[in-house]
Amino acid sequence: MPDDPAHDPSAQCCARCRYPLEGLPPHAPCPECGSRKRRTGDAGDASTGAIVSLALGVISAACLFLGPAAAFTLLLGPAAVAMGAAAAWTGRRTLRTDGPCAFAGIVLGGVSFVLLVTILGFAFFLTTP
16 A cells, blocks of 8 residues: 555654654654654564564574583573563554564574473483482
8 A cells, every 4th residue: 555654665653653753743752652763664674672582582593403502592592582572562562563573583582492491301300310
């Protein structure tokens, strides 16, 4: 739809909640959340937090296969989940449009963390007399 500001790359929207700001004065606050920060571009672009979450999730999953480096999964997995949750959640009980990227980071970080904890649990269980 060409009239939809969420799909118009030149449309201005709020940097926090992605509310379309067409027709408002340049320095007017967002009527939805009150933020004065604007962004130009597709409202579906992933935020930095979502991209960081995805990167941490991928690194966390890769560390599972690197022997001693698997210990980093204990740090990176929860960090990916926290960054993804912060990036995807607006605080108003709705998901932002960059949810898929953040969700992938949450899943990768969470699954790799749970896998490592499960593997360590089984290893401990099998080695104790």
